[in-house]
Amino acid sequence: MGFDIDKWYSQKMQGEVILRYMGEVSADKITEALDGIESSLNLKNEKNKTRKKVYNVFVECIQNLFHHVDTPPATASVDLVPKFGVIILARDSSFYRISTGNFVRLEKVSIIRDRIDQVNSLSDEELRSIYRDILGNEGITLKGGGGLGMLDIVRKTGNKLEYALYPHDDEYVFFSMDVYIS
Amino acid sequence: METIIREGSPKTPYVKLDSEKGLIEIKGRSIPENSVEFYKPLIDWLDKYGTSPLNSTSVNVQLEYFNTSSSKCILDIFKKLELIYKKGSKVQINWYYEEDDEDMFEAGEDYQSIINIPFTMIEMEE
Numbered sequence: 001m002g003f004d005i006d007k008w009y010s011q012k013m014q015g016e017v018i019l020r021y022m023g024e025v026s027a028d029k030i031t032e033a034l035d036g037i038e039s040s041l042n043l044k045n046e047k048n049k050t051r052k053k054v055y056n057v058f059v060e061c062i063q064n065l066f067h068h069v070d071t072p073p074a075t076a077s078v079d080l081v082p083k084f085g086v087i088i089l090a091r092d093s094s095f096y097r098i099s100t101g102n103f104v105r106l107e108k109v110s111i112i113r114d115r116i117d118q119v120n121s122l123s124d125e126e127l128r129s130i131y132r133d134i135l136g137n138e139g140i141t142l143k144g145g146g147g148l149g150m151l152d153i154v155r156k157t158g159n160k161l162e163y164a165l166y167p168h169d170d171e172y173v174f175f176s177m178d179v180y181i182s
Numbered sequence: 183m184e185t186i187i188r189e190g191s192p193k194t195p196y197v198k199l200d201s202e203k204g205l206i207e208i209k210g211r212s213i214p215e216n217s218v219e220f221y222k223p224l225i226d227w228l229d230k231y232g233t234s235p236l237n238s239t240s241v242n243v244q245l246e247y248f249n250t251s252s253s254k255c256i257l258d259i260f261k262k263l264e265l266i267y268k269k270g271s272k273v274q275i276n277w278y279y280e281e282d283d284e285d286m287f288e289a290g291e292d293y294q295s296i297i298n299i300p301f302t303m304i305e306m307e308e
Contacts, residue, residue: 027215030215031192031193034192034193034213035192047282048280048282048283048308049282049283049284052246052247052283052285053285055247056247056249056285059213059247059249060249060250063213063215063249063251066215067215128288128292131292132292132295132296135253135254135257135292135296136257136296148250148253148254149250152250155288156285
């Protein structure tokens with residue numbers, strides 16, 4: 001029972017999949033994934049501007065997983081590795097999509113929801129000014145991300161973050177996020 | 183004072199901190215998971231350099247990519263340079279970006295809006 005990750009995964013495999021990964025999000029795995037997308041012919045043939053944007057946003061998405069994911073619940077039908085996460089980079093006609101997924105503890109749900117809803121509600125001008133405020137004034141957070149990751153993704157893509165929180169059990173939900181790069 | 187040279191790696195930039203020439207260069211990509219660990223020695227070097235800087239310091243930043251965790255560290259470097267500038271030495275930051283790279287251009291503008299040092303944006307042809 002619980003959340004059907006296989007079904008979710010197959011739904012996210014639409015389009016031309018450039019990279020997919022499910023498992024422990026370690027520094028080495030991140031390096032491998034980045035090598036993989038750099039050598040992808042699909043991206044090599046892309047305009048410099050688009051290629052760089054996709055790469056940059058992918059780095060932010062995968063490192064967001066690295067800094068925030070936990071060991072999945074024992075009730076999930078996945079490998080019980082620390083820092084478990086899923087990331088898929090696919091091309092769907094005119095845009096690129098980065099989908100991420102990970103289990104989160106229930107108590108973190110409202111933080112995630114508030115954070116994304118807030119970032120999604122901002123205009124371009126607000127995004128820029130809040131980004132600059134945080135960059136200039138706040139110290140780095142313990143996780144190293146500085147609270148800028150989500151803002152940076154929305155600013156670079158110009159698109160809202162799409163997300164869903166699926167119930168899993170009494171303690172965990174599955175957090176799914178899609179980032180589109182036009 | 184020693185000169186620091188770090189060769190670039192897939193996740194960290196080429197860095198040169200040359201106290202004899204008053205030259206600081208950061209080039210390539212800066213996307214480490216732990217950027218504080220990478221930048222700490224560079225910031226320490228700047229602290230030391232700041233105690234007796236040359237009359238003129240040039241800073242060339244030519245990054246292809248950088249992550250948000252590096253963005254804070256790059257600002258820390260600029261803040262150290264700002265202290266040197268405020269004490270009366272000449273400091274010039276050159277921020278290079280590729281001609282169609284709006285994101286890198288905007289990142290330069292972000293820093294320019296936060297720090298008060300002569301800051302030149304230099305467009306490079308692809």
